[in-house]
Amino acid sequence: MSNSIQTKSYTPTPSRKVAFLGLGVMGWPMAGHLARAGHGVTVYNRTAAKAADWCAEFADAATSPGRAATPREAAAGADIVFCCVGNDDDLRSVTLGSDGAFAGMKPGAIFVDHTTASAEVARELAAAAQQAGLQFIDAPVSGGQAGAQNGVLTVMCGGDATAFATMKPAAECFARAVTLLGASGSGQLAKMVNQIAIAGLVQGLSEAVAFGQNAGLDMNAVLDVIGKGAAQSWQMDNRGKTMVEGKFDFGFAVDWMRKDLGLCLDEARRNGSALPVTAVVDQFYGDVQRAGGQRWDTSSLITRLRTKR
Template identity: 80%
Template sequence: MSSTNPKTYEPTAPRKVAFLGLGVMGFPMAGHLALAGHDVVVYNRSAAKAKAWTDEFKGKAAATPREAAAGRDIVFCCVGNDDDLRAVALGDDGAFAGMSRGAVFVDHTTASANVARELYAAATAKGLAFVDAPVSGGQAGAQNGLLTVMCGGDAAAFETARPVAMAFARAFTLLGEAGSGQLAKMVNQIAIAGLVQGLSEAIAFGQRAGLDMKQVLDVIGKGAAQSWQMDNRGKTMVDDKFDFGFAVDWMRKDLGLVLDEAKRNGARLPVTALVDQFYADVQQLGGKRWDTSSLIKRLK
């Protein structure tokens, strides 16, 4: 990424930042912060991944989230789930224990709205700020610095974080109070789930009908059926290729959050619940790490 980085960074004052979690998303996100000129300290549960990051980018690694967060203006985080988030934020070795009053914690984990509200309250009690900021755009978006970030929290904390976060984002938008970012990410995943199932059925139907589906996708992709999924996944679905992109396991985690929230707020999500079960079928086929477009495998 560092040698062929296509990103043009907005000029902004260098800040002291930390990044917790160097997975497929966090590793390049933290890299963009370093390339944009910020002073970056990273933490990862696996020290080997942290060393790999410091070998590639200018920055330092810390042994605990607390050490990484000490003296930092902004602490960014991207981990696996609610429990992982609590583990790096709370407790004696957690980031909150190391952060200075007025510092901002920005969480990019796709987690529950409840944990966002919980950590917002815990941060506020310590004189810290918390922004829930899940992302859309997948691994490619992280690598290219073109993520869409949906935020919940206070306006002042958001404004502090925004110019720095634009190192890895193309949009960084405040949508309301704590938890609003996570709720917006749920809306995103609901929309994608139904769309990918529709695209799967369309392609499988066309193949059964004997059509040249790549040609068909080129044609209908210029009309009302066009979507990001069609443009970026349609032809790979025709080719039966799924060894890339956003994994089925991750989508099921996200849809679990969606369905739990729907139980609380009374939203009716019949298609989403059905597609979640279709993804369970894909897992049974051995597709836990296949791209989410592998829904079509059920239909072949």
């Protein structure tokens, strides 16, 4: 985990007392950027040893980081509590109950959730926070592990405009774009739009690369050419050549993508949207999981096409 964040020039902002709950592949570098930018950071992680390791790595930050045994303890006295955990149930476990963050937060403090979760749980927790005299911003991110390490994530937010304006300067420590898109739940819905768009792109890119290889083309050269035209995309620029090489041991895992696409499909059933391509790609990712690719990068969709030649 050492050297997990890249050097970045931070915009000077007032130092705040913050907490960060969840030190996974995203949360670790995000919390690290907050510490490097001069904020006083207290961390909580379900595996306490990881929190100790994080504190050791960022011990040279301007304000010595700390760690807490519970979310409530981490949140005590914080102006902003950031969170990035696994799913709806994980999110409830760190916010609600006697040891949850909401129980420890001071009146008016802001809880910023970077978990990719359902819009329903965002609205549920926003209501619980309001009842407790707190603010809640749902703020899922896009950009993957590399974006978190480089501090260039895209953050999609839902919630109160005043609370958003307060948390935005701190979030910009690990992001290049932090945008309010509407009321509570809007950030999660925007992340679903993002994942729906990516699912179709990755399947299309997989088919294109596999087709070109079957045709005997030098696909690295082809990608260089078509990447300068209308076919260009982030996926092509960042995953095209690794797909050609058959390398998938990095990036956003298939298990996570299936979780996200499940949220999209559930929401589509609620709002009456037709997602035929997304539903098919979700099934294709199921094939990848069954082939042992649960932790492969999402670009591993191409393996389905290669195994069926």
